[in-house]
Amino acid sequence: MPEGPVVVGTDGSAGAARAVLWAAQEAALRHQPLHIVCAVDLDLAERLSAETARRVREVARSLLGEAAAAASRRAPGLAISTEVGREPAADSLLRAAASTAPQAPSATAGPVTIVVGSRGLGGFSTLLLGSVGLTAAGQAKCPVVVVRGTEQPPRGVVVVGVRDEGDDEVVRFAGETARRRKVSLRLLSTWTYLQYVGSMMPLADVVRVALETEAAASTRMLASVQEKFPDLEVTEEVVRVPSPAGELVAASLRADLVVLGARTPAHHIGPALGRVTHAVLQHAHCPVAVVPHG
Template structure:
């Protein structure tokens, strides 16, 4: 069986799924299962999230029989049976985690990317909600390495579908959701984080970091230049803060604008005391196709809790 989470560029492709609703976190949840420990944790996280949303959970195991065209009929049958058995176990685990949850399963016959995209587009949901896709950080094919691949993605359109990568181990809730804020283009990520925090009765922490590394390779900036950049970042963070406070008046929201050696390092440190870290998907300049920025790459590799990557507005 082809590991369903073992194709290069999966996260970048998945971010191209869905409709133009990047900030919404209220729709059904689709999760990939492959029998690995990482995917098992992803199924449990997805089950809890779907239950909190009062939405169904769809579990997918991609077989990709196109690659198995030279297998005998008997071997192909056994592959399908193994996939169904894996799905039955995942469904039982999800139902045990969230009693009363509506769970559907599917054996995808296409490569994992195509299967997950098809599943996300086929799951019934209201037009004012968006499907969220959940994957484990380490599948049978090594998802971590896959996520950090540098292959340029040229066939996906603008990012539209939130994707959660379940990292870390299960632990008691910290009661906090952290969202990285660069500028007002991250409103979608902040809204996703706000909705998640509201459902989980958690606080929301807006973290905006700046570092002198951004000036490397250029002429030494003047103090006024640095001060102006910091003030602009603080002003943008404050405007985003006002927006989220207006939309979620009962939510406890804090903001921090900090000077740090590494933005990614600050977010990874914040993940130690968070139930979820939310990042806006950024398309770096001078890149063909779509690639995740270095901060997102680093957080996906080192965070201590699940990480949600949400399309930027």
């Protein structure tokens, strides 16, 4: 199923500028429109004078114009719309994604994707902070891409962290992205085994084999992924590491995108991001996509 439109936040910062360019390229590859949001918190604006509030909105519209022009240069012919968000940044992006998304996925448009920069401006002009990406990734019902690092030449690979077969939606998103960008897909499963267990229990080898087998979700999913994406080069790897997050951050040095899942347990309240996803979002060297599921 094709992906849907792309919504990106801007605040005029360098991080937001990279996010806009990434989002423009992604929207063009999807043959879908791009919607750019610049948030102005009305709770703050209402405490300002009418003249100051008017100037704040003018600045927001100016930033949107600059972002739209940059997106057009990156992807000529791309359909672009803009919006001055009337809520805090994360809320504005989530609402824009909900209103931009198709009423139901179709043959030509699937779920919307939100794109944000990893850091925004500080001080009074803050529109996108690091916390905005984390909040959006934890609360969105659609994929969220946090554009980290500096713009680099393509590395030719999308890396997806796989925990078990429940990550099928995450792998599909990664596969579709790799297919559009004509790069390879790497399924990566990581597991941790305490070194000192062997000195404490005679069945350490049995435990090790059981843990490794359970962790090898990428191996078990390889055949089905190759069947879904027959024209895509797909590799898989099971890695024993002291830190799964550290391995994924290291993998981001050689990737165009790292894709992770965000599971929402039953009766879950609040952000759904686990420790690994949170750490990768904070330290990755390339854009990171968080795909909600489960």
